Amino acid sequence: MLAAMNLFVEKGIQGTPMSAIAKAAGTGMGTIYNYFATKEELINAIYLHIKTSEITQTLKSLDSNSSLKTKFLEFYISFINFYLKHPAGFAFMDQMQNSPIITEATKAQGLNAFGPVFELITQGQKEGIIKPLEMESILYFLAGTINTFVRWIQKADKNTQQQKIAAQLSMVWDAVKA
Amino acid sequence: MLAAMNLFVEKGIQGTPMSAIAKAAGTGMGTIYNYFATKEELINAIYLHIKTSEITQTLKSLDSNSSLKTKFLEFYISFINFYLKHPAGFAFMDQMQNSPIITEATKAQGLNAFGPVFELITQGQKEGIIKPLEMESILYFLAGTINTFVRWIQKADKNTQQQKIAAQLSMVWDAVKA
Amino acid sequence: MLAAMNLFVEKGIQGTPMSAIAKAAGTGMGTIYNYFATKEELINAIYLHIKTSEITQTLKSLDSNSSLKTKFLEFYISFINFYLKHPAGFAFMDQMQNSPIITEATKAQGLNAFGPVFELITQGQKEGIIKPLEMESILYFLAGTINTFVRWIQKADKNTQQQKIAAQLSMVWDAVKA
Amino acid sequence: MLAAMNLFVEKGIQGTPMSAIAKAAGTGMGTIYNYFATKEELINAIYLHIKTSEITQTLKSLDSNSSLKTKFLEFYISFINFYLKHPAGFAFMDQMQNSPIITEATKAQGLNAFGPVFELITQGQKEGIIKPLEMESILYFLAGTINTFVRWIQKADKNTQQQKIAAQLSMVWDAVKA
DNA sequence: CATGAATGAGATTTCATTCAT
DNA sequence: GATGAATGAAATCTCATTCAT
Numbered sequence A, B, C, D: 001m002l003a004a005m006n007l008f009v010e011k012g013i014q015g016t017p018m019s020a021i022a023k024a025a026g027t028g029m030g031t032i033y034n035y036f037a038t039k040e041e042l043i044n045a046i047y048l049h050i051k052t053s054e055i056t057q058t059l060k061s062l063d064s065n066s067s068l069k070t071k072f073l074e075f076y077i078s079f080i081n082f083y084l085k086h087p088a089g090f091a092f093m094d095q096m097q098n099s100p101i102i103t104e105a106t107k108a109q110g111l112n113a114f115g116p117v118f119e120l121i122t123q124g125q126k127e128g129i130i131k132p133l134e135m136e137s138i139l140y141f142l143a144g145t146i147n148t149f150v151r152w153i154q155k156a157d158k159n160t161q162q163q164k165i166a167a168q169l170s171m172v173w174d175a176v177k178a
Numbered sequence E: 001c002a003t004g005a006a007t008g009a010g011a012t013t014t015c016a017t018t019c020a021t
Numbered sequence F: 001g002a003t004g005a006a007t008g009a010a011a012t013c014t015c016a017t018t019c020a021t
Helices: A001-011 A018-025 A029-035 A039-060 A068-085 A087-096 A105-113 A115-126 A135-153 A158-177 B001-010 B018-025 B029-034 B039-060 B066-086 B089-098 B105-111 B115-126 B134-154 B156-176 C002-011 C018-025 C028-036 C037-059 C068-085 C087-096 C102-114 C115-126 C135-155 C158-176 D002-011 D018-025 D031-037 D039-060 D068-085 D089-095 D106-114 D116-126 D137-153 D158-176
Strands: none
Touching: A001 A018, A001 A039, A001 A087, A029 B066, A029 B115, A029 C018, A039 A068, A039 A087, A039 A105, A068 A087, A068 A115, A068 A135, A068 A158, A068 D068, A068 D137, A105 B134, A115 A135, A115 C115, A135 A158, A135 B134, A135 C002, A158 B134, B001 B018, B001 B039, B001 B089, B039 B066, B039 B089, B039 B105, B039 B115, B066 B089, B066 B115, B066 B134, B066 B156, B066 C135, B089 B134, B089 C037, B089 D039, B134 B156, B156 D116, C002 C018, C002 C037, C018 C028, C037 C068, C037 C087, C037 C102, C037 C115, C068 C115, C068 C158, C068 D002, C115 C135, C135 C158, C135 D137, C135 D158, C158 D137, D002 D039, D002 D089, D018 D031, D039 D068, D039 D089, D039 D106, D039 D116, D068 D089, D068 D116, D068 D137, D068 D158, D089 D137, D116 D137, D137 D158
């Protein structure tokens, strides 16, 4: 899966034959097909793996004693850091986000992992700290900002990253705070 | 180009042979190749056409007498409405956003059209109305929010659209306002 | 189709890749697929072509002034001669007779051409010359005898063919005559 | 072998992977290869097994006190009944009859078992009851009629089978009788 | 002796592009 | 300038067979 992901990112889905994946992974092509019935199934598996890791990793770095605002921002930063640490994973997800290859079932499974984010926002709304808008409204808003932000700072000078993140956080928090 | 775009959206780039485009467009395959040297060139042309229309159309609906905040929000709404009116165009751009098929040259050309948005934001910053952040920081932020927002409300109930847009605007404005 | 048939007979269906057919036919592989959507469709087309020729050719050699018995035997001989003249065609049909590749539709179409044989036998039954059995009973009987007979004498010494045919006819006629 | 035969009949040789046979037989793939060196060897073994059973079973039902004509017809009926009782076996043989997979050696071995039929016909010829034609001429004739006949009545209404068999016997006997 | 994961050669099919008409 | 039949490289996927366990 790792070999496949890297190739998909580098050459595109289309530009990566299964034979190339097998070679990069050091196996035979048939072996891949023993685990993933089709190329699409392999792609979905990678998607789900990243989507799940995304949350799992992010949750680890959460300090449960912080204030809600701090927790929220930590969460947001965590996501950004996750993708900065895994640029290939980000590029893969970016490419796949709207691809018809990712099935609805996979997307639904991927969403499952996001329960903790729901809770945090709901809690903030109860406390009157976060705007009392529809959950989806807020989630899609945040997702959109993370996506373009990461795409941008990946290409930017490392020295300015902290400053850019601060700017981003200021916009994000003002956007959602009540 | 229209026939091609609709097919690309419906069946995917991969799933749309040039022969299908020719048939849908009511011409021969050779004719397409008289105007676009390759399939990729055709795709880039469509991309650029939409990107340009996006701005052209949006500028039309701008009332130059409004306050800066109103202008800004009108701009934002305009973008949303443009894509709501052209769902195939949106789906196409969404699909192509991170595709290696779109060349850097095309992307750069697409950016050219965005001069008026630059000016508006710069003006707002001078007046102390908009956060004094890097231009790109703000632009990517806005672009990200528009993208996921449109994708979401396209699928949503038409009756709730206005309310969702209002919610979105409240977040967007709070995010960028000084 | 001719190139394909010869290869199918020589190497078997399985043992004949489309690339080999293309090469033998002096075309590109894609060209074959412009006329036959799949390998199976090509095989069905060959089957139908032979089945149709079988009757067309046979009918030509029929003397309409002969007695019914003579006509019947001429018919029978004609079939045999057709296949002796086209051994590859025979081998192909022999191979395909019970193959699941040949669709029911193709078989039904192939049967259409056999109207004249039906008529001849019906006529013979009316005249009390041929056993008053079910039409299918007689047809399958005859078909079975032709099949194994041709397969046999193809391998046999040419000098004894006439004698073998005479023996066969004596059995066939005794079998069906009233 | 039984599991393999049933799958071959149902899905075709081509459509039956060794893994499917192993699963259906409740063993591992390797185990099959301990008994049959290749898939083709397995197929030849099945062929030979059926060919041998065909005669063995048929001989059992023979009444040695009957007249030669009766014996002959009993033989013929016996073959038909054997295949009606083993439709999968028939379908398998039908499919394999002219397949290049069955080796000449296997075919020759299969023929060995047919000694008793030879004798019966030779005896009939000596007694002047059966046409004094070449042995092969008669055998191929009979084989052909059995083949198409069984294929036909397998699909037919069970109630009419006896009547169809009677019709068939009348043709067969008239064909071979002196 | 049984097992079944691993293998990769090879088969079918697609489709961007060309070019004679 | 328009056309679409011809092309063949290249992609996905299958499966007989092996062999370490």
